[in-house]
Amino acid sequence: MEHSTLFTTTSLGPYTLKSRIVLPPLTRSRSTQPGNIANDLMATYYGQRSSAGFMVTEGSQIEPRGQGYAWTPGIHSAEQVEGWRKVTARVHAQGGIIFAQLWHVGRVSHTTLQPGGAAPVAPSAILAPGVSVFIETSPGVGALAQPSMPRALEREEITELVAMYAQAAENAMAAGFDGVELHAANGYLINQFISAHSNQRDDEYGGSLSKRLRFLREVTQAVADKVGKDRVGVRFAPLFQSTDEARVYLGLVEDDPHGTYIEAIKVLEEVGIAYLSLAEADWDNAPELPETFRVAVRATFSGQIIYAGKYTATRGERVIEQGWGDLIAFGRPFIANPDLPQRIANGWSLNAADPSTMYGGTAVGYTDYPRYGA
Template structure:
């Protein structure tokens, strides 16, 4: 067996993970309509991938305004909670550990996805550019579209959103999830509060970096109060741009990403959560996180650190052996290889992923990828 370090048992809060391999959040847009309800097809998908030490669901909107793409599941209605319960039962029957990713897209949405056709909500009324959302154009049909211009949240609405995150966490526990992860990456709502590009507020949630981190702090603490700090994680996506092309990433490349994200990590350390997930850019020739940043994250955070991006097993081993990380997530490889841990353990070849079936559709390109046949 190669890559032995990836198969160590790891303690994460109250859980002992069977290995360091993680199924990360992967939007697949297969929920049942109307209502964005998790279904039996999704239960089969997650059940197939329970060889992972930890599974984190696709981004799941905490409220109707949190949706930015067609057919993504929610966690705010009784029907959605019941749908997720079927998914979790299938995962737990195989001994899997599964966390729910709490998601609100903020300004990265379209009026056709918003209740009553309203404008998306955001820290400030600054439109999202350099990104497109996927909207429904007919039954089972969709197309890419530019996000609609957002409106700025009032201070009272920001505080209400903190409680909506807490309620979504309660719903996750009611469904049976083992824990939750807050999506604070990739230009979505929590990330929009952190970034000076998207947060031009003049109240307690804007201005200085510490004020821009206030929403992150309040949401993280509110969720920790519900699920327990040892059963939750937060995902960031710090980008260290090296070219102008790299800077075009939802408009959220910070002037000083090192300082911004180390201060954000300190917020998580103060709350005392179980893990931090760092999603690295995954396009060709994307910049890697600098070694001094990885080292400073390790110094600032005492919980487990999870890395995701264009990871190979060998690169994952290097990160663990260097002491920078504890868990390694594999995204696209896990889509096409439900038995990915076994393939890594035995150096078996990987199935290629079919990009045409990534978002929406049926079981094709979702639950029909074969396990390895020796």
Template sequence: AAVHAEGGVIFAQLWHVGRVSHHALQPDGGAPVGPSALPALQAKAFIETGPGRGELVQPPVPRALTTLEIEELVGHYAQAARNALDAGFDGVEIHAANGYLVNQFISAHSNLREDEYGGSLDNRLRLLREIVEAVCKVVGPERLGVRFSPLFSGTDQDRVYIGLVEEDPHLTYIEAIKVLEASGIAYVSIAEADWDNAPDLPDTFRQAVRATFSGRIIYAGRYTAERGARLVEAGLADLIAFGRPFIANPDLPQRLFNGWPLNALKAEGLYGGTQAGYVDYPVYTAHQ
């Protein structure tokens, strides 16, 4: 309601982390689930160790989902979408990025299944296709977005959340975007590599995304206002997303518009259970 009172639009991002989880986070204390029984060696799961405290731990070997469980899981996404609309959200975004469950099914590195959800790229895209179709029936395609994180070079061992580098990332994600185009959803959000010295997405990929998808295209990944504006002016993006700068600057749009300096992000506050480093950053005032 507060967002709507300010004339804003708000979507809920629907997650399932799949194998990037831990026994401590499971309701029965069992193993997390994934497309195959392959651990996420380069990822960490955040678990609570006390009130307002936690730590990042290595996820255990997951349990492979059965086909019946996959069918139930698609239903959970549809129910989550209903819950989001009931709560007042304007739409939902399916998180299919950063090495989480949908990304795990898409990737040949984490999906070794031999049924209809594994093997060929078309099969590995089946879960994405089924979730998109199920959620579209609930919210309508105009209220649905999907997020991907295509990486075109090697991974960084120090990353906490990491995507999966495919043998042919261009082909993989253009085919995935074709799934979205067929459903007529509102937007695709592309999360770029965002660590120091990370490679840029190839222009050929950006051009192919534009040629393939008729909805809105969003890019995110350590953008400045100037860099984002160049991408929009080139016709390759419709919107630019900001993450960490928005955490540290609740009034980020006004700061960018007026050229005001930005608050520095306190990385130590990104994980935890209190308001510190989460909702306690100040808005800009003239005396700053």
């Protein structure tokens, strides 16, 4: 077997994983409309990839205001919970373990995606720069658009949002998921509270770093209290270099990313969650995370650590062997290769992903990628 390090078993909360290969959250915008409901096509897609050691769904908005892209699934209505049951049943029938990613985009949205055409909500009324959202322009047809100007959340609304995250986590467990991941990366709502660039509040949720981390702390604790801390993960995207690609693909770059994210990781360690997922820059010639940061993360967090971001099997093995991380996520390769673990184990060639079918559409470019030799 090639890359045998990736095929050793490990634990994640109460679960034993058959390998260290992860299917990370990948937005595909194939939910049934109206209602943003997970469907049979999505169940087929996840079922095809259930040979992963661990799986996390695409981001699923926790409430209607949490949507920033057309046709993404939600996890706040009874119909959505029923839809996701199809996915979890298919994955579990194949022996897979799958968590739901809980998502709220905050200011990265558009009035056409918001209930009643209202402004998106955010920690502060600051426009999201250098990013695009995806809106439906006619049935089944969409286009990129600039985010709309958000409004600042009222104090009582923040408390309501914490409860919405907890309810979404409960919904996920009712849908048959094995746990949940909080999306705190990519410049979305939790990330917006953490960052001084997007959070200019003067109450207990803004100002000092400790105050900016309060929303993360409250949401993580509320979700852990609801489903059990050993069934919770959190995803960050700690960027150490400001570029156009960083702003477009991964969100906010802090003035002191090392200090900001080590303090954020301390919050997760205090709650005692099962894992931390770190999304690295994934474009060509993107800078790697500093080794000093990787070492500090390992020293700070005692749970499992997942790394993602244009990883090859060889690069992933090195991260595990150095002791920096425990699991490696493969995004685009898993889109195009439903049998990715088998291909890695046998040294087989990989299908190339078709960028034109990434978001929205039909089974084409979604469930029709062939297995090796097919």
